[in-house]
Amino acid sequence: xxxxxxxxxxxxxxxxxxxxxxxxxxxxxxxxxxxxxxxxxxxxxxxxxxxxxxxxxxxxxxxxxxxxxxxxxxxxxxxxxxxxxxxxxxxxxxxxxxxxxxxxxxxxxxxxxxxxxxxxxxxxxxxxxxxxxxxxxxxxxxxxxxxxxxxxxxxxxxxxxxxxxxxxxxxxxxxxxxxxxxxxxxxxxxxxxxxxxxxxxxxxxxxxxxxxxxxxxxxxxxxxxxxxxxxxxxxxxxxxxxxxxxxxxxxxxxxxxxxxxxxxxxxxxxxxxxxxxxxxxxxxxxxxxxxxxxxxxxxxxxxxxxxxxxxxxxxxxxxxxxxxxxxxxxxxxxxxxxxxxxxxxxxxxxxxxxxxxxxxxxxxxxxxxxxxxxxxxxxxxxxxxxxxxxxxxxxxxxxxxxxxxxxxxxxxxxxxxxxxxxxxxxxxxxxxxxxxxxxxxxxxxxxxxxxxxxxxxxxxxxxxxxxxxxxxxxxxxxxxxxxxxxxxxxxxxxxxxxxxxxxxxxxxxxxxxxxxxxxxxxxxxxxxxxxxxxxxxxxxxxxxxxxxxxxxxxxxxxxxxxxxxxxxxxxxxxxxxxxxxxxxxxxxxxxxxxxxxxxxxxxxxxxxxxxxxxxxxxxxxxxxxxxxxxxxxxxxxxxxxxxxxxxxxxxxxxxxxxxxxxxxxxxxxxxxxxxxxxxxxxxxxxxxxxxxxxxxxxxxxxxxxxxxxxxxxxxxxxxxxxxxxxxxxxxxxxxxxxxxxxxxxxxxxxxxxxx
Ligand code: ADQ
Numbered sequence: 001x002x003x004x005x006x007x008x009x010x011x012x013x014x015x016x017x018x019x020x021x022x023x024x025x026x027x028x029x030x031x032x033x034x035x036x037x038x039x040x041x042x043x044x045x046x047x048x049x050x051x052x053x054x055x056x057x058x059x060x061x062x063x064x065x066x067x068x069x070x071x072x073x074x075x076x077x078x079x080x081x082x083x084x085x086x087x088x089x090x091x092x093x094x095x096x097x098x099x100x101x102x103x104x105x106x107x108x109x110x111x112x113x114x115x116x117x118x119x120x121x122x123x124x125x126x127x128x129x130x131x132x133x134x135x136x137x138x139x140x141x142x143x144x145x146x147x148x149x150x151x152x153x154x155x156x157x158x159x160x161x162x163x164x165x166x167x168x169x170x171x172x173x174x175x176x177x178x179x180x181x182x183x184x185x186x187x188x189x190x191x192x193x194x195x196x197x198x199x200x201x202x203x204x205x206x207x208x209x210x211x212x213x214x215x216x217x218x219x220x221x222x223x224x225x226x227x228x229x230x231x232x233x234x235x236x237x238x239x240x241x242x243x244x245x246x247x248x249x250x251x252x253x254x255x256x257x258x259x260x261x262x263x264x265x266x267x268x269x270x271x272x273x274x275x276x277x278x279x280x281x282x283x284x285x286x287x288x289x290x291x292x293x294x295x296x297x298x299x300x301x302x303x304x305x306x307x308x309x310x311x312x313x314x315x316x317x318x319x320x321x322x323x324x325x326x327x328x329x330x331x332x333x334x335x336x337x338x339x340x341x342x343x344x345x346x347x348x349x350x351x352x353x354x355x356x357x358x359x360x361x362x363x364x365x366x367x368x369x370x371x372x373x374x375x376x377x378x379x380x381x382x383x384x385x386x387x388x389x390x391x392x393x394x395x396x397x398x399x400x401x402x403x404x405x406x407x408x409x410x411x412x413x414x415x416x417x418x419x420x421x422x423x424x425x426x427x428x429x430x431x432x433x434x435x436x437x438x439x440x441x442x443x444x445x446x447x448x449x450x451x452x453x454x455x456x457x458x459x460x461x462x463x464x465x466x467x468x469x470x471x472x473x474x475x476x477x478x479x480x481x482x483x484x485x486x487x488x489x490x491x492x493x494x495x496x497x498x499x500x501x502x503x504x505x506x507x508x509x510x511x512x513x514x515x516x517x518x519x520x521x522x523x524x525x526x527x528x529x530x531x532x533x534x535x536x537x538x539x540x541x542x543x544x545x546x547x548x549x550x551x552x553x554x555x556x557x558x559x560x561x562x563x564x565x566x567x568x569x570x571x572x573x574x575x576x577x578x579x580x581x582x583x584x585x586x587x588x589x590x591x592x593x594x595x596x597x598x599x600x601x602x603x604x605x606x607x608x609x610x611x612x613x614x615x616x617x618x619x620x621x622x623x624x625x626x627x628x629x630x631x632x633x634x635x636x637x638x639x640x641x642x643x644x645x646x647x648x649x650x651x652x653x654x655x656x657x658x659x660x661x662x663x664x665x666x667x668x669x670x671x672x673x674x675x676x677x678x679x680x681x682x683x684x685x686x687x688x689x690x691x692x693x694x695x696x697x698x699x700x701x702x703x704x705x706x707x708x709x710x711x712x713x714x715x716x717x718x719x720x721x722x723x724x725x726x727x728x729x730x731x732x733x734x735x736x737x738x739x740x741x742x743x744x745x746x747x748x749x750x751x752x753x754x755x
Contacts, residue, residue: 019149019152020153021060021062021147021148022063022155023154023156024158025161026043027067028047028048028052029084029090031080037076040080063093099136101132102128105331106132107133108133111194115191118186122294130195137163137203141164141168148172152175155178155475156180156207158181159183164203164206165206168206176479176481176482177207178477179207184391191224209248210246211474212249212250213252216420221247226646232649239725242492244485246484253465254394259401272375280379284444285322285380287384287399288384289383290395292325292365293335293338294335294388295389296387302342302349304437305360306349309353312441316358319444322376323361324373325364326367378403381444382408382409382440383396383408384440385418386413387413388415388431389416393416396412397422400458400462401459401462407448407451409425409443409444409455410426411440412426412427415430422461426443496732508694512551512687512693512696515552519667519721519735520705522735526635528623528632538570540742541567541570541573552574553686554567554574554575555682556579557666560578568589578625581598581674583682593627594682600627602672606629617641618637619633619634620635627674628672628674630669630670630672632669634668662674664703666702678707679705696715696716698717698718706728718730720732721733
């Protein structure tokens, strides 16, 4: 029997033939010990609602931990677990007790959870916990490998399983693996405090698709890749060797009908609601629903509520806050401390502010049933979400879903992922308790028209972007990512064969030859000025340029003055300086900027930063160019230099984000230059001066040459020198190899003309 969709779910039109394997820490089924023995508890959470119809459609499996680690006689439990596999396609992973504790309570919830929520001070690390985390991921990996069939799509969920994508890649190299992070990705300043940070990032990069709740989290991930691994990425992709990993922001939604249908047709909900209306008549209800976790801002909310009551005597006996707090992770000290703090605050508020007829704070420290929750959502005039940091926060969306009539106000922390898409809420900084008080007052005073305008817009959006839409988007993105992988493979560059290019060169009647300089025609030297062209290279360029049907361009990051000094004596060369900022056509001896009157005011701001890095890094220095500034660290201690270069590049990236400048990592350099100064733009100018060549050769070794390769048509002979990822069609191992081919070509050209 296949997995049955839970009630009220939308059945989407099938768009994939592939089976789905869902992997998450917990299954939607939990083992529970009762007096009669073991029992199954079904979770009706949003994830189960989203995954079940997808699994039903694809006939796939759900792999996760049953929540039970007891050793000893497993007969009865195993019987239940086999039943789960048969009836629900849920496959329980068994984690030995010490692994489960070290993995879940240890590394996942005491190391990763605080850091990912920007609470590094709460971080606790124990090498044994890490070993358990690795082991648990390995056990999950085994379970997936056992269930996997070719062409399955594997969807891994959340921070518990960050090593799994790469483990799967090692075992199942062709498998389609996608990952969704439910919690936020931390700031790139904070992530590096994590012990085992490199392993975590490398673990994730085994996936074909990595998805986050918001663009902000995605940007932090990219900044972290740069800072920790020195890996540059594009807004939606990062290349891992020759394998692309797609990056996307994919905010999770809810299954709205699971809430609204209870309001429409469930008798128990209606009775419960009527009872509350009666009980709280004459009072306006503020509602807060959280797992009792320090990231949810419960004490901050209670303190703000106390301030609100103290500073607004007119609200006395007129309002009530219902705080629902589900106990969570109680085996961890921090959570026990939080529980005591909250109990004390609750006692204080009710004891010091309440009256015989009025308990200002109703505190419910347990999980409540869905129909009760829905009734409270309907009842509440204000829903107060005060997370200090939250991946999304589904409570905000559930409340809004229950407000189809357009009444009610959502007060939402700007640090919850939900804030990125719920702009009509009243946003708060929950750390600023005074302003939070003012916003709550505003929420209570908001006139009806504005309330309705805001809530209706939110309601429509929550209904539109539901969890089914989210699941579908994830799977299409994963399928796209896998097909992209194919395209990447097809376009893998191949080794340049001298005979092949020679034939094409000889046949052509109008040839455009474009060369980068350092690393392409000559090796790198310790100092840039030591890389002067040897006479043989000048002869080679002369030979090419003296051919009447050739246009030879040298496109370099070097300054105009430097290129003049070294190549000024070669007639007919087209020179491009500073990666495309300035050009000098063969017919003239003057340089022209490719942009009219470019500004260089920024240098006074960036220079002190680079100088600071020079002070910290013996052997490094700054090269000042007309349009750019370069920090060179070739002569510094290699590991230290790389580490600082990562730090500098990520710092500059954040600083220059809104400007026309970009910082990029080159071969032992970090360079700041205007975006428009690039070889792709210079190519356009060159093509105007020398239109319609029937043979184009472009050779280069670094990032700046990729702009050029990208703009050239697929007919061009684009050649990457060295290793690494490239868009070029061909590769050669080093500059010497390229020089030999070029010398042969130039000789051939001359010989051909002579014959
Ligand atoms: P959580 O941290 O668990 O999830 P949240 O998004 O608020 O946080 O989801 C909590 C869920 O539990 C909601 O569906 C809510 O209705 C339910 N709930 C809360 N209190 C309850 C109570 N007392 N009784 C019954 N049900 C209760 C993680 C991330 C979030 C992210 C989700 C989904 O931390 O940021 O939004 O995953 O991706």
